[in-house]
Amino acid sequence: MDQPERRKTRVVKVGKLMIGGTAPISIQSMTNTEPHDYDATLAQIRDLAEAGAELVRVAIPDKKTLPVFKKLVQNCQLPLVGDIHFDPELAALALDNGAAKIRINPGNIGGTKRLEALALKAKDRNAAIRIGVNAGSLERRLLQKYRGATAEAMVDSAAGYLEIFENAGFDNLVVSLKASDVYTTIKANRLFAKDYDYPLHLGVTEAGPPSTGLLKGAIGIGALLADGIGDTVRVSLTASPLEEIKAAKKILQALGIRIFTPDLISCPTCGRCEIDLVPLVNQVEKLLENYKEPLKVAVMGCAVNGPGEAKDADVGISAGKKKGILFKQGKVVKTVEQDKLLEALQNELNSYR
Numbered sequence: 058m059d060q061p062e063r064r065k066t067r068v069v070k071v072g073k074l075m076i077g078g079t080a081p082i083s084i085q086s087m088t089n090t091e092p093h094d095y096d097a098t099l100a101q102i103r104d105l106a107e108a109g110a111e112l113v114r115v116a117i118p119d120k121k122t123l124p125v126f127k128k129l130v131q132n133c134q135l136p137l138v139g140d141i142h143f144d145p146e147l148a149a150l151a152l153d154n155g156a157a158k159i160r161i162n163p164g165n166i167g168g169t170k171r172l173e174a175l176a177l178k179a180k181d182r183n184a185a186i187r188i189g190v191n192a193g194s195l196e197r198r199l200l201q202k203y204r205g206a207t208a209e210a211m212v213d214s215a216a217g218y219l220e221i222f223e224n225a226g227f228d229n230l231v232v233s234l235k236a237s238d239v240y241t242t243i244k245a246n247r248l249f250a251k252d253y254d255y256p257l258h259l260g261v262t263e264a265g266p267p268s269t270g271l272l273k274g275a276i277g278i279g280a281l282l283a284d285g286i287g288d289t290v291r292v293s294l295t296a297s298p299l300e301e302i303k304a305a306k307k308i309l310q311a312l313g314i315r316i317f318t319p320d321l322i323s324c325p326t327c328g329r330c331e332i333d334l335v336p337l338v339n340q341v342e343k344l345l346e347n348y349k350e351p352l353k354v355a356v357m358g359c360a361v362n363g364p365g366e367a368k369d370a371d372v373g374i375s376a377g378k379k380k381g382i383l384f385k386q387g388k389v390v391k392t393v394e395q396d397k398l399l400e401a402l403q404n405e406l407n408s409y410r
């Protein structure tokens with residue numbers, strides 16, 4: 058697979074995780090449990106880690122959340138990001154309570170002096186800050202200057218805050234430029250990437266439920282990754298955060314950037330198909346969750362074109378009437394009864410371990 062050269066960025070340290078440089082593009086999500094509920098939030102963070110999250114953000118809406126957050130930091134393997142709005146004191150306290158990074162929208166956290174103080178606090182705590190610019194909450198001054206929430210206005214907003222932090226001697230910064238509009242998100246990140254070397258957190262904000270949100274996220278995030286832009290990913294979905302992790306992994310895998318499971322190739326079926334292929338493909342997809350090897354696995358609907366169409370596959374099955382053909386590297390290995398196809402495939406997969 059031809060892959061683009063990744064944009065060169067500086068490296069930002071978030072606890073034990075590195076973002077940018079040559080570090081793998083990391084996957085993150087945000088908890089949606091009640092932030093004062095320690096047990097529920099801890100359980101969700103653990104589920105997210107198990108699913109593949111490398112960084113988790115937790116909302117810190119008030120001071121009462123801080124002891125809960127502190128305890129989460131102490132009991133989680135993953136670095137945690139505190140999400141704070143409107144309150145610079147709370148942002149500083151999140152850092153005092155162990156946040157490896159805080160995410161702020163500098164437009165609502167106060168003026169230059171407050172941001173400078175926060176920069177010093179983050180430096181003191183060896184933590185990172187994400188400057189989260191959202192098209193929906195740009196400064197009025199910029200909305201007037203650019204006649205709306207344009208990509209240029211978003212980059213200008215980030216530039217202003219970067220300058221404040223840099224002048225305060227702090228540069229452990231990640232930037233995100235998110236809009237709910239896919240084009241604006243892509244354009245803003247491309248513009249930013251031309252002029253700055255800070256790592257970019259990619260996402261299309263408020264992308265909606267999975268039926269549309271997955272597509273918006275895949276197009277927006279995918280287009281940027283295909284340009285070599287992007288250092289950490291959050292797929293925003295109105296769904297369980299576990300779905301966001303699965304989606305982020307699939308986007309990275311579809312582009313060959315990171316491999317988590319074997320790649321599944323399956324035909325769209327047509328009039329030649331002599332088996333109910335959809336349930337078989339679903340079973341194979343489930344089976345592949347247990348494998349991490351970078352294999353290509355094909356499930357094709359007929360013996361006529363199956364092996365030929367999937368000639369790049371390491372292993373596969375071409376289903377026929379009551380029987381199917383097992384093939385390896387595009388060559389037929391043997392014929393197998395239909396109800397034994399899954400098992401035969403599994404045996405071949407195991408031979409790669």
Ligand code: SF4
Pocket residue numbers: 324325326327328329330331357358359360361362363366
């Ligand atoms: S592999 Fe066979 S069943 Fe599947 S689309 Fe091709 S011709 Fe049709």
